[in-house]
Amino acid sequence: MEKERLLSMGFSEELAAQALSATGGASPTRAVEWILSHKPIPSDDSPSPSPPPFQPKLHRFFNSKPDTNPSSTPIQEDIVPLSKRSKPTFAHDTITTTTTITATPHQPLYDRMRPRTLDDVVGQDHLLAPNSLLRSALHRHRLPSLLLWGPPGTGKTSIAKAILNSFPNPSSFSSTYRFVSLSAVTCGVKDVRDAVDEARRSKTKNKRTVLFVDEVHRFNKAQQDSFLPIIEDGSVVFIGATTENPSFHIITPLLSRCTTLVLHALDPNNLAQLLRRAADDSRIGLIASIGMRPVQVEDDVIHFISANCDGDARVALNALEISAITAAARAALQLGSAGAVHLGLEDAKEALQCKHLAYDKEGDEHYNLISALHKSMRGNDANAAVYWLARMLEGGEQPLYIARRLVRFASEDVGLADPSALNQAVACYQACHFLGMPECDVVLAQCVAYLAMAPKSIAVYRAIGAARKAVKESVGQNEGVPLHLRNAPTKLMKEIGYGKGYIYTPDDPTSVQSFLPSSLEGHKFLAWPTSANR
Template identity: 60%
Template sequence: MGFSEELANEALTATGGNSTIEATEWIFSQQERPKNNNLVCRGSSSSPKSCNTNVQIQPKLDRFFQCIPIVQQQQEKPEPGSPLSITPSNNNNKRSKLSHSNNDADKQPLSERMRPRNIKEVLGQDHLLSFLGDCSDRRLPSIVFWGPPGTGKTSIARAISLSSSLYHFISLSAVTAGVKDVREAVEEARKMQKTKMKKTVLFVDEVHRFNKPQQDSLLHVIEDGSIVFMGATTENPSFHLTTPLLSRCRIFTLNPLQPHTILSLLRRAADDPDTGLYTSVPQGKSTRVEEEAFNFISLHCDGDARVALNALEMSAIIASIKATRENGSSCLVTLDDVKEALQCKHISYDRDGDEHYNLISALHKSMRGSDADASIYWLARMLQGGEEPLYIARRLVRFASEDVGMADPNAIFQAIACYQACHFLGIPECNVNLAQCVSYLALAPKSVAVYEALKAALNVVKESGGQNEGVPLHLRNAPTKLMKDIGYGKDYIYPPHNPDSSSSQTYLPPSLQGYTFLNWPPNTSNL
């Protein structure tokens, strides 16, 4: 429940229709006056107007005013720069529509407006552009673009199709699309081929979100040439795309953009008068950006062009607000504005994706190589990216046995203590416990003797070495008389009473006698 629609419309009309807060104040101000009193409403003509004050008070007023349609009875001119204009209605009983003064392009974020319009405008990914530029005027292969966010996967796919008049571009998102959408796109592609002799590029963003049946629906239309398929994914295609789909596509790997490439993108956005930074600033203020601000963004976006452009846009808006308060006609984007917009350095990290496994691999290999500095660096990268500390601690417990092992038996106690500390303290306090354990393990002597011994024994078991014979009778337990009569435990020598029995008593199956699994003390080659 809220204010009646009639009263809400009257309040918005009285206050000019630009602010729900003013409309709310107007309603409350009328409540303090006698009922059915003729009142002159703000923003209306000078003739008296009766205002209904019989209302129910509702605390969530702003939500109510944003949801109801507005009838403009006596419209004032909107203030300059106001983003909202109200279309008058000839019939007071009909609902009017809201229209925005900005066009659709102005509503898009800067990163979307600055997408390249052809392949020549693409910056970065030079290892791909020569090949893709040559393809734009002839038959394109089906392609899967694989790379981190903000590296140009969607932009390159769109730029390729826009660079040639031979192609029609259809874009789908695997997050919301399904087999039905793919079929509709294929039908449209076939009609385009018949009527306009144009091939269709079907681009599927986040294609790894498609399940197996959805991916299989693409196979036939790729093979018969109905479409040229292009997909974009941030996940490893080897794990997330089916083998039949991969066999029909070229895999192009995109790398994080270098700082100098990000700088070029930012300067292009700042200099573009049509779709660049100028259109992001309220009231079209002329905008300049300090060189320090450019450099800071390029170094703190982690190679992600989308993050960089969005940070530049937010910085410009912050600078514009400050300039408006000071009645300035232009605004200057400073380093402080950028820092306020970014808050912290953007770090590319996915706790379930490739970067997750890449970083834990880097940490493991750095400790194995006894490089404590590199180990602490990769640990810091994981923690700053939001990795679960208990996951790191579990990997350290494994490392203590796999790579340190018998060379320092205390390493396993250090790792377990670290895990317990992480469990007790949590993040961020446990970060120093992790750093201590990582340093200890990196500097500890290393031995893989236990790891290699277990691996060799497992191979023997899997390959049925020794025919996986039964346990020798003298090693079997004999808790009953029947078992003793069969021979269980017969001739077993009890080592505590016979210290020299190790030379005369055997423990392996007969076929594996003399087989060595654990090489300890180790030779130099096993260290």
């Protein structure tokens, strides 16, 4: 039907087929727009096709009465040329509020579904409540410099960009601020210097710069230092986003000039809300990923994806999009280009492959999990200890790293209460070295369970700590070894007094002599009962 209407307008059969294929075949209006804004693709048998004839009044070919059936018109049509449509861009220039969003070719679903304002953001209620710091700052038009810290896919970039459209009076904001976005992954020293220089020039025109730096932890100290003067003099409002602990990756002067906002991983309910929003959006949602064909998403799909993405919205939306593409490919083989695409649970499982786990072998989560494992064993909870071990192994942690930590634990926390624990830990390390993953997982689990259930003593750990403290804090030079404890292999050394007065304990077990320097005489480092008091 749509092809016949295009042919009646005077377009060639080949051009009509190209246009319908490119726009999904749902609307002749979109097909006409495509023809007017794209060059036709030449075929093999017609290397030089003539351009389509000019159509001065294309609307006369369409029904004047709008179609109100939502199933037949899933997309609200407008006849604004694509070149003049508003697009949600964030360029190095003044921000203007846009109202129309169009999906561009190959734009990922998660990028199309970014919230336009803070009211559209899902989750992070502790940061976006009505009386929160961020809302209050926007209401007073006094945006502070911010550092957004949180796991991947929790909305750091989305919140930073949504701030610009969330001021009570966006028009006054656009006349006062300009937005510049940098990524520490791709930009270098020159890009930073250019942004700084432009911010200073804008300040002379009474316009401040909102400078958003994604992955700011990747900048070195010198690059981070370059932001300090322009933040200090008010040339820029700095907004940085990082997945790494700012205490270790952001310089202290920059931290002191920013307010750190901590974002949390999204819970399954938040993810389900985002997925359903993407599935139901008839303009830029899931329908745009499969050629504007209607799509039906089962609730089981939403629940499965939201429960297996570890709080990462980007992973969830990617999985949903891949699921839809898989389902659309199957539907094309079975039904052709007609009919709705049905997205089922098997499509979601195929797209996700395995449960997504948030783990970074060199990041914060690495240290969080090994700390949880260590503390669970110290607290005699073998159950929890085996769980945290499994989390680390499933996240891809090296088994030898875990085994080394178990060796340390055997002496630090078990110690003299069960000296054989150290043998167990060393044997575990050797077994992991021989076997490797996945076979060594049970070896690690056995050792973890043994150490968790073993009696505990930190007497040795405290003893070495106290002794090292005594060595470091001694006044002046550390006292020399008493003469009677020194070895005397030569005649001269014996004449000087080395070894004089030493009592060979095996010959006289009841003898009493001092083994510490005179200044530490009677000092106790190891709090452990002697053999006589056991």
